[in-house]
Amino acid sequence: xxxxxxxxxxxxxxxxxxxxxxxxxxxxxxxxxxxxxxxxxxxxxxxxxxxxxxxxxxxxxxxxxxxxxxxxxxxxxxxxxxxxxxxxxxxxxxxxxxxxxxxxxxxxxxxxxxxxxxxxxxxxxxxxxxx
Amino acid sequence: xxxxxxxxxxxxxxxxxxxxxxxxxxxxxxxxxxxxxxxxxxxxxxxxxxxxxxxxxxxxxxxxxxxxxxxxxxxxxxxxxxxxxxxxxxxxxxxxxxxxxxxxxxxxxxxxxxxxxxxxxxxxxxxxxxxxxxxxxxxxxxxxxxxxxxxxxxxxxxxxxxxxxxxxxxxxxxxxxxxxxxxxxxxxxxxxxxxxxxxxxxxxxxxxxxxxxxxxxxxxxxxxxxxxxxxxxxxxxxxxxxxxxxxxxxxxxxxxxxxxxxxxxxxxxxxxxxxxxxxxxxxxxxxxxxxxxxxxxxxxxxxxxxxxxxxxxxxxxxxxxxxxxxxxxxxxxxxxxxxxxxxxxxxxxxxxxxxxxxxxxxxxxxxxxxxxxxxxxxxxxxxxxxxxxxxxxxxxxxxxxxxxxxxxxxxxxxxxxxxxxxxxxxxxxxxxxxxxxxxxxxxxxxxxxxxxxxxxxxxxxxxxxxxxxxxxxxxxxxxxxxxxxxxxxxxxxxxxxxxxxxxxxxxxxx
Numbered sequence: 001x002x003x004x005x006x007x008x009x010x011x012x013x014x015x016x017x018x019x020x021x022x023x024x025x026x027x028x029x030x031x032x033x034x035x036x037x038x039x040x041x042x043x044x045x046x047x048x049x050x051x052x053x054x055x056x057x058x059x060x061x062x063x064x065x066x067x068x069x070x071x072x073x074x075x076x077x078x079x080x081x082x083x084x085x086x087x088x089x090x091x092x093x094x095x096x097x098x099x100x101x102x103x104x105x106x107x108x109x110x111x112x113x114x115x116x117x118x119x120x121x122x123x124x125x126x127x128x129x130x131x
Numbered sequence: 132x133x134x135x136x137x138x139x140x141x142x143x144x145x146x147x148x149x150x151x152x153x154x155x156x157x158x159x160x161x162x163x164x165x166x167x168x169x170x171x172x173x174x175x176x177x178x179x180x181x182x183x184x185x186x187x188x189x190x191x192x193x194x195x196x197x198x199x200x201x202x203x204x205x206x207x208x209x210x211x212x213x214x215x216x217x218x219x220x221x222x223x224x225x226x227x228x229x230x231x232x233x234x235x236x237x238x239x240x241x242x243x244x245x246x247x248x249x250x251x252x253x254x255x256x257x258x259x260x261x262x263x264x265x266x267x268x269x270x271x272x273x274x275x276x277x278x279x280x281x282x283x284x285x286x287x288x289x290x291x292x293x294x295x296x297x298x299x300x301x302x303x304x305x306x307x308x309x310x311x312x313x314x315x316x317x318x319x320x321x322x323x324x325x326x327x328x329x330x331x332x333x334x335x336x337x338x339x340x341x342x343x344x345x346x347x348x349x350x351x352x353x354x355x356x357x358x359x360x361x362x363x364x365x366x367x368x369x370x371x372x373x374x375x376x377x378x379x380x381x382x383x384x385x386x387x388x389x390x391x392x393x394x395x396x397x398x399x400x401x402x403x404x405x406x407x408x409x410x411x412x413x414x415x416x417x418x419x420x421x422x423x424x425x426x427x428x429x430x431x432x433x434x435x436x437x438x439x440x441x442x443x444x445x446x447x448x449x450x451x452x453x454x455x456x457x458x459x460x461x462x463x464x465x466x467x468x469x470x471x472x473x474x475x476x477x478x479x480x481x482x483x484x485x486x487x488x489x490x491x492x493x494x495x496x497x498x499x500x501x502x503x504x505x506x507x508x509x510x511x512x513x514x515x516x517x518x519x520x521x522x523x524x525x526x527x528x529x530x531x532x533x534x535x536x537x538x539x540x541x542x543x544x545x546x547x548x549x550x551x552x553x554x555x556x557x558x559x560x561x562x563x564x565x566x567x568x569x570x571x572x573x574x575x576x577x578x579x580x581x582x583x584x585x586x587x588x589x590x591x592x593x594x595x596x597x598x599x600x601x602x603x604x605x606x607x608x609x610x611x612x613x614x615x616x617x618x619x620x621x622x623x624x625x626x627x628x629x630x631x632x633x634x635x636x637x638x639x640x641x
Binding site for chain 1: 151152153154155156169170171172173196216
C-alpha cells in the first residue's frame, strides 16, 4: 500500500464519531506510524498525513473577522449562520481585521463568506468580469 | 406592513449572503500557464476561477486533492501562494453586432485600440451543440466567389467544410476570399433593399499565427471593405497555450449568437492543427495520459464538439445558420495523420490543396479528385447545376486521359477533344487571390465554356480571354447577369441571350 492510501486510512481513523478530528486519535496514529513503519517511510507518511489533515482541520474552524468589536449577540448570530451553512459543529475563532474597512469575513476551510467594504472596493476596482 | 417588509428584507439578506459566498484555493504549483491549487472543493468543471490582478483561469482537472486550472491572459503577475476563487460562472465572451469590425482576444476584449466594446449579451464559450430536432438540412448556398469551389465543391449555409493542405498552398487565401465575397454580397444585397436578403457575417479565428500574419489579414479585410461584417478573434503564437485552446470556442460562441438570432454566420478556424497542438500542451502540463502522437484521448471530442455547433436551424428555431470552415495543415500531404483524419471524419467534406499543383501555377491549388462536398450540392443554385453538373466528371476524365496522353502522340479525335476542353477548363478555373466573383458571372463563364466559346482560343490565351469575357459581361451583360440571379435557372430564352452576348464578346476578342 502506498503512502497516500495509508495516510488516508490514518485520516479516517483520526475523526471521532461526532465528525471532528480528535487530538488523542491523531497522536495515537502518529505513535503507530513511528513504531511500525521504517523511519524513512514514516517521515514521508507523516508528511502526507499532515497535508491531508490540514484542510480537514481548517474546515472545522471558522474564523470570524470583523473591522471592529462585535457584540456577543451578533457573534452568536454569525456562528449560527455558519453552522447552518456548513451543516456541522465547528470551532470558532474571532479576529479584528481593520483592513476590512467595515463589515465581516468568515473563513471556514476553503469557503469564505464576505460582506466587507474592502471586498466591494476590490470588485469595483477589478470590474472586468467577462460576464 | 412592517412585518411584510421585514420578511422581504430578511430574504434579500439571505440571498445577498449567499451571493457573497466564495470558495477559495491556494496556488501550490504554477508552470507554463497551468496552475495547481489546493482547496476549491466546490469548483465545477469548466468554471471560471478568478486570480489576483484580474487574471482568470478555467478549472479543467478536478482531482481528489488538487485542482488544475489553465490561466488565460497575462499570467506574469501570478505567483505561488496566491488565492484563486470560484466565480460560479462558465467562461463567457461578449457577443452581438457590436463586435463587428473589431479585433478581439479570446475573452472578447478589444485589441484594436478602437475603444471599449459595449456588448449587450454574453455567451458561454463551451455550449452544447444544437440537437437533431432544431436542425434542418442545408438548403441555401454560401458563395465563396471561387469558381472551382462554387462549381464543383459547393458549400451550403450551415455546412462544415474542411480546407486541408500543406503549408503555403493557399488555405487561408480561400477562407479570406470567402469572407471578402460575403462582404461584397452583403453590400450589394443590403443596397438592393431586398427584404428577403440574408447577409452572412464572418468570424475569423486566428489560432497560433504570427502577429505579422494577423496584421496582414486585418489589412487585407479592411482594404476589401470586409471588416465591417467581420469579427477577428486573435490568439497569436506568442500567447499561452490555454488562450489558443479557448480561441475557436470563443469565435464559435460569437457566431452562434448570429445563428440563434435568425441570422447567417461563417466562422473560419485558422488552424485546428495548431489548436490540437495547444490542447496537447495543456493536457501534458495537466499530466493527463497521452495517446497517439502524444495527443490526449479526448482530442477527437475537442474538435467534434466545436464543429457540431455549426448548424442550420429550422424555421421554428429562427432559421439561422453557422457555417464552419476549419483549416488543417498537413505534413507533406499526409492526410492519414491523426488530426487530419479526425477532422475529415467530422466535417461534411474537404477542399484538399496540393503543393504540386500550387508549384505548377494552378491556383487555387485544389485537387478536385479528392475534394468533396457531401451536402453542399443540395444547396447549389439550379443554374449552377445546369452548367457545372458534369464538370467534376469531365475534369476527372481529362486528368486520367492527360496522364496517358503524355506518353504518346497518337490520340484519337474524341480523346483529343476531351483533353483540349480539359486544358481550357484548368485555365478557366485559375483565379487570383482576393478576386472573388459573383455567382452570376461564374455561371456565365461556365456556360460559355460548355458551349464552346473558348474552344478555338489558344490555351495560353485563355486567361486573357476570361478576363476580357468578364469585363464584357460586367459592362454590357449586366442585365443578363441580373436575370441569372433572379431566375436562378438558365431558361431557353436566357440561354439565347447568353449566346448572343458571347457572340458579341467574340467579335471583340480575337
